[in-house]
Amino acid sequence: MREKLLNLKNEALAQIISATDPEELEHLRAHYLGKSGVLNQFAKELPLLPNDLKSETGQLFNEIKSAIADALASNSQASIPKSQNFDSSLPGIRPPLGHLHPVTRAIDEISSIFEKIGFIRVRYPEVDWDWYAFESLNMPKSHPARDDWETFFVDAPEHPKLGKIVLTPHTSNGQVREMERLGQPPIRMINIAKCYRRQSDVSHTPMFHQFEGLVVDEGINITHLKGTINYFVTHFFGLERKSRLRPNHFQFTEPSFEVDVTCDICLGKGCKLCKEGWLELGGAGMVHPNVLRSGKIDPKRYTGFAFGWGVERTYMMKSGLKIPDLRLLYSNDIRFLNQF
Secondary structure (H helix, E strand, O other), rough: HHHHHHHHHHHHHHHHHHHOOHHHHHHHHHHOOOOOOOOHHHHHHHOOOOHHHHHHHHHHHHHHHHHHHHHHHHHHHHHHOOOOOOOOOOOOOOOOOOOOOHHHHHHHHHHHHOOOOOOOOEEEOEEEEEEHHHHHOOOOOOOOOHHOOOEEOOOOOOEOOOEEEEEEOOOOOHHHHHHHOOOOEEEEEEEEEEOOOOOOOOOOOOOOEEEEEEEOOOOOOHHHHHHHHHHHHHOOOOOOOOOOEEEEEEEEEEEEEEEEEEOOOOOOOOOOOOOOOEEEEEEEEEOOOOOHOOOOOOOOOEEEEEEEEEHHHHHHOOOOOOOOOOOHHHOOHHHHHOOO
């Protein structure tokens, strides 16, 4: 029985290797592996063998059956005749490639725009002390932003001087850290990082990205702030979009402004989307003297401006995108992401 199986294996492999026609291979498959094939006939004889030979012979049978099946599989593709119209010199079809997430692309574009006018990209902690997130930014302990309904506080021991640990609600925690790092002006930084707030609706998510600009030097005034904003708006949104400063109040700037850009649909004329022709971009203003003092910089000699805007919100305002809900950017819906 063993010798017959080995001879069968050698015979089958020789026939399969020499076969060049798909029909011939299919005939060999049926002859050796079919229901009425040779191997099935051998399988019927295995139970009749003495007990001491059943195990060894059965193992050999399975090995031979697998070898014949593998040979048929490997030779089936090689035996398919090539089409006369097939040009083997043509390049292959490239597989589809992925692309960067729209938020990552927006961050890269924002960084590139500010780098062209001398801003240096920096990165500061996303989990930071209360001192850098609030106290050093002229925000008193009674400020609404410093309660549990607005900010995520980390359950950890407090620092005797720096206070609690928080998930940074804005990138402004990098302002005093940058002043400490450089020691003295000039300062021109752009800080892009994740921020965390207890907010979730069509224009807010609990985690979002923000970019923070800070300029400190002698003689810095509001015209420098306005010029920087105009430069960014025209390069990120397009030449047809305009910006404006609207008075507001922020604890760490004085005077403070809301920055608006003209609507991408009506270009400032007013429509159902914007109502008055303007869309709110984010906050800005002249750095408060108390913030400069926190960073060990003399406010009598130096002045500065700062701005902080959400990356996702800014990206949503790009002409032609028409993203109705900020949360779509984090939905991982491939049908949505493939559009970018």
